[in-house]
Amino acid sequence: MGEMSTGSSGGSEGVAVPKAVVARLSLYCRELQHLVQQGRTTINSAQLGKRLGVTDAQVRKDLAYFGQFGYPGIGYRCGELVEQIRRILGTTESWSVVLAGVGNLGHALLRYRGFADQGFRIVAAVDVAPQKVGQEIAGVRIGHLDRLSEVMQAHDIRIAVLAVPAPQAQRVAQQLVDAGIVGILNFAPVTLTLPEDIAVVGVDLSIELEQLVFAVVKKGVRP
Amino acid sequence: MGEMSTGSSGGSEGVAVPKAVVARLSLYCRELQHLVQQGRTTINSAQLGKRLGVTDAQVRKDLAYFGQFGYPGIGYRCGELVEQIRRILGTTESWSVVLAGVGNLGHALLRYRGFADQGFRIVAAVDVAPQKVGQEIAGVRIGHLDRLSEVMQAHDIRIAVLAVPAPQAQRVAQQLVDAGIVGILNFAPVTLTLPEDIAVVGVDLSIELEQLVFAVVKKGVRP
DNA sequence: GGTTGTGAAACAGTTCACAGCC
DNA sequence: GGCTGTGAACTGTTTCACAACC
Incomplete structure (x- = not known):
């Protein structure tokens, strides 16, 4: 630590x-x-x-x-x-980002305008579902997870957004790291175990709601 | 206190x-x-x-x-x-939640399975776009923002997820509070100004990425 | 043996208050 | 007059270390 x-x-x-x-x-x-x-x-x-x-x-x-x-x-x-x-912060230049996992959340993140406004560009996405691979959403082509390295080199990508289901998160995170990713924004509700030199920021939507509920309950409110 | x-x-x-x-x-x-x-x-x-x-x-x-x-x-x-x-935390019982704003993100949140697993149920959604009002997504009917009070009373709702565009966020947040909401999970990239007894948890996806970038840059990486 | 719960010590973060500058 | 930048004081949080307990 x-x-x-x-x-x-x-x-x-x-x-x-x-x-x-x-x-x-x-x-x-x-x-x-x-x-x-x-x-x-x-x-x-x-x-x-x-x-x-x-x-x-x-x-x-x-x-x-x-x-x-x-x-x-x-x-x-x-x-x-x-x-x-x-x-x-290091955001004067634009950062290229790869999205791993194009489910509900990934889909929304691909279309989210807020990122571009702050200099972030999701330039590639990967998934494993055959019906998703090859598709294009919001101008971003979805590649296969196994082709990650090629995708990353093609776009000079350093950081990733991880939006796969919890059971796959650790394995996919490891694949991201193996491919050279140095920072992960993790939306999966699990704690990732990765080398110390990899930066991880976790966003767990349920936990955010839990924190809200605690603040509300503290004031005396009940469901 | x-x-x-x-x-x-x-x-x-x-x-x-x-x-x-x-x-x-x-x-x-x-x-x-x-x-x-x-x-x-x-x-x-x-x-x-x-x-x-x-x-x-x-x-x-x-x-x-x-x-x-x-x-x-x-x-x-x-x-x-x-x-x-x-x-x-106050999550032994299930909490009913209203979603305000059914855009990209709101849409994904409606379908997000993780909430249900933790005892949260989005039981209602509101928006102002005529083509959205009346629709049903993931079993949730979208009502008009102006009918908020009715929707809330019908489902006994205390907390809300706010996923409207930034320019509307403050106004809609105020409407939520006026209707009796006591806690807001805010996805809009703005700081809400609300009465002190209202709990607010903010999640700004761009800021999370910024924090990740800072951690990465600190280690010597550049875009 | 192992492990918790907890005062006391150490550390980190925040606020105060004021010199220095415009 | 107004305001920043900053050492010093304060407050809050984390770690230590050990009695009590299984």
Whole structure:
């Protein structure tokens, strides 16, 4: 579990950044993009924080992990800060993504417009069902899982979205890793066991609902 | 907001429970359910923790917030602990859910089997598009957003899944609250502004990918 | 033997408050 | 005047380590 104490290799930042800070960075970025769309040019830490339910000091501290982006007496320039955060997150350039598993959810993810807006492009999909392989959905051709390596090399893909049924998830994840994938967004309701150098972010829709139910029950509500 | 009282057994919560603890509770529960399916009857904190990447002490401390569920020398009985955690989370009984917004994502959520497995039932859906209203998908009738109150009362619904486009999200969320919804699982990429007593859990698919990209870039990978 | 539950210690994250800057 | 960036203080969370128990 504990690694990367000596902040070397690749990343330009020395100190370890709390995971919670990175999560908030995405929220700041999203809110700032909305502000830019509305034509707003500057915002201060208190105003930005209030919109997201965090304190002004928190906003400043979070950003201070990565540099000095504000202007004393003014605040932050919205457009400029969006670019800086995108640079920090690594989303200034567009990322090519492969989708593994074109079921209900995979199908919806292929058509989801939100990804493109943030610089993500699902450029390929793979599945094992013969009736799906060869099809094209939202302009994306579905290949066979066994041809994964070819697909990945053809499109220079590094990260994958895993949307296969739970029983297949571990096996397919391993195939993704074998083919060279270094990051997986996992929608299957299982904990993947993979090499430490593979990044995994899990999204379990039922768990999100459970967390909501707990918050609701805490307030005294019952089904 | 909590007061301490209640003697010992019969677990009711007095102390504030960290959000992170509740999140892990869901993970424990999911893993335990898999274990039960495999026929396993007991597990100790170290084994359970290892599967999820947390320490044994963490597992025990998390559970200790809610009572004493383990057996010294043995560990935890899987089936029993699943029930206890479900009781804590409030998911022993089935929850009825309304889906607001039957686009790509909403469509997939209506068909998603994972919800039913965890005791969630999307029993109604609402939208505003005339060609969608009146349709039936996965056995769920789509009603008009304006008839929300009737739909909710008919099915005794407390919580909602919000899957409308970003520009409509705040307005529709307000309508949900006005109709009596007390918890919202929000898939729209916006921060909702709602009364404090409304529970909101946000899932932004692009943000999840951003977090994955950051983790990958940290390791030295580039698109 | 093995394992839990839990105070105490250690660590991490957040808030405070103010110097410095515009 | 307004606001950021940041060390120091504080709060919350995780880990340690051991008595109690099976």
